[in-house]
Amino acid sequence: MIQDSYVIGVDYGSDSVRSVLVNAQNGQEIANSVYYYPRWQKGLFCVPAANQFRQHPLDYVEGLEYTIKECLSQAGDPAIAKAVKGIAVDTTGSTPVAVDKTGTPLALLPEFENNPNAMFVLWKDHTGVGEAAEINAHAEKFDTNYLKYVGGIYSSEWFWAKLLHVLRTDEEVKNACYSWVEHCDWIPFLLTGGNDVTQMKRGVCSAGHKSLWAEEFGGLPPQDFFTSLDPVLSGFTERLFTETYTSDQAAGNLSTEWAERLGLTTDVVVGVGAFDAHMGAVGGQIEPYHLSKVMGTSTCDMLVAPIEEVEDKLVKGICGQVPGSIIPGMMGLEAGQSAFGDTYAWFKRILMWPMQNLLSQSKTVSPETAEALINEISDNIIPELSKQADALPLSESDEFAIDWFNGRRTPDANQMLKGAILGLGLGSDAPRVFKALVEATCFGAKMIVDRFNEQGVPVKGLIGLGGVAKKSPFIMQMMADVMDMPIRIHKSEQTCAIGAAMFAATAAGIYSKVEDAMAAMGQGFDAEYHPNQDRVAVYATRYAKYKAQGQSIEELTSSANAPVTDIQEKVVR
Incomplete structure (x- = not known):
């Protein structure tokens, strides 16, 4: 019955x-x-x-x-x-x-x-x-x-x-x-x-x-x-x-x-x-003033607060604040990044290019073996990159990246912006570049937290949801270090x-x-990452560099999309 x-x-x-x-x-x-x-x-x-x-x-x-x-x-x-x-x-x-x-x-x-x-x-x-x-x-x-x-x-x-x-x-x-x-x-x-x-x-x-x-x-x-x-x-x-x-x-x-x-x-x-x-934040048991980060191909960052406490505060450059949009009776605020897991997937596609385009032409292995190898490497490449990147020492002079590979959602939407990888040298290898890309996505996440704090809606905690949060301890530990805040990971793999x-x-x-x-x-939480204080100060220095380099890239992007004047034409020529 x-x-x-x-x-x-x-x-x-x-x-x-x-x-x-x-x-x-x-x-x-x-x-x-x-x-x-x-x-x-x-x-x-x-x-x-x-x-x-x-x-x-x-x-x-x-x-x-x-x-x-x-x-x-x-x-x-x-x-x-x-x-x-x-x-x-x-x-x-x-x-x-x-x-x-x-x-x-x-x-x-x-x-x-x-x-x-x-x-x-x-x-x-x-x-x-x-x-x-x-x-x-x-x-x-x-x-x-x-x-x-x-x-x-x-x-x-x-x-x-x-x-x-x-x-x-x-x-x-x-x-x-x-x-x-x-x-x-x-x-x-x-x-x-x-x-x-x-x-x-x-x-x-x-x-x-x-x-x-x-x-x-x-x-x-x-x-x-x-x-x-x-x-x-x-x-x-x-x-x-x-x-x-x-x-x-x-x-x-x-x-x-x-x-x-x-x-x-x-x-x-x-x-x-x-x-x-929005529904994922509820499935992940969101709490007032805790930023619920649904981390997949992109991120959506959700925050709820009592309507009477938000009052007339308007957070600039986010994806809106709407009464009842997450939990009825509370103010729902949304932000996010246009590319998160998509950034790692892009790098994976770059590295997989020889396998996918050349191995199928190989006279050494059969087509069946080639397909099996491609699938095996495709499954293992991000976990192995994460393992090796995690073993690298952290330095202020490490390779550096800006995470706008699909434009910027928040803060301050601008889909014309482009990503960048800086500080490359002959010693730069795949794990080092991957580490820079992960760091950039974490810095992009911190920009959102900073904007909420600056505008008078404090972020008091972090909740991690979604595939990246569940599957990548390396990324989540770096997120905690960059944010200098603990992040709890929800137990459910299907919070949405x-x-x-x-x-x-x-x-x-x-x-x-x-x-x-x-x-x-609700299913509760099964992991929590705490900041490594030895790394927090180094990331703070690199975060300042991220903001400065990002501003430069934004200015270059704006110039590139502006009408070309006679003077600019001479410079271009």
């Missing part, structure tokens, strides 16, 4: 979707399943050299069905499926898509099925850099500061810059696009059988942090803010939304169609969606999906508030 209640958390990442089936009484993970997006794995619809990263909605839909059904299959007992009470979803963001009036992504229509502009524009797509710059300049013309709650700088990674770029780029998509929808809002709409986009429940998380929604504005900025920027945006605000919802609320019940597809009942409550790092499960339990009424779900379902 099944006595317990169960919930499902669905976590959409950059490369895959993962679902977990969880006992809502104690947080026990019953089953989990992951599905790697097949079209994304093939590199379809993406042009990395142009910073274009698009994902087909079929990757999302197929993964949703596969992972939930696989979880139920792993559970074994058919009675568990009948005891599932809720589903909640988190996604990357801002990852929006053009939809028609029914809320159907255009790429699901035959005429747009292979058009990247009709697909979801992934968070790290930077094709809207020019549009973001225009939005920032345009906002200065208004008496009301419509960027005040997103750190004062609008990013190309966000909602409006992406919409404007797509509408300008593709006439057919522009004519067919009725509205613009975040991934985290569309999946609950899909599961509940929505067929009118005006009825879609939009989460305050995505709306406040990426879409310029704020209670102070009565919703989104007024229509004339957008039409005076570009008439192509005419009519969009009235076809978007005014109201928003926190993720402890229900988007609706599972539709008959999806209940049949998944093997569940229509009694299942579907929660309002949010971004992965577990956080979604906690919200599912709350939306379904099993818990009255998400804090109660966190207390009952």
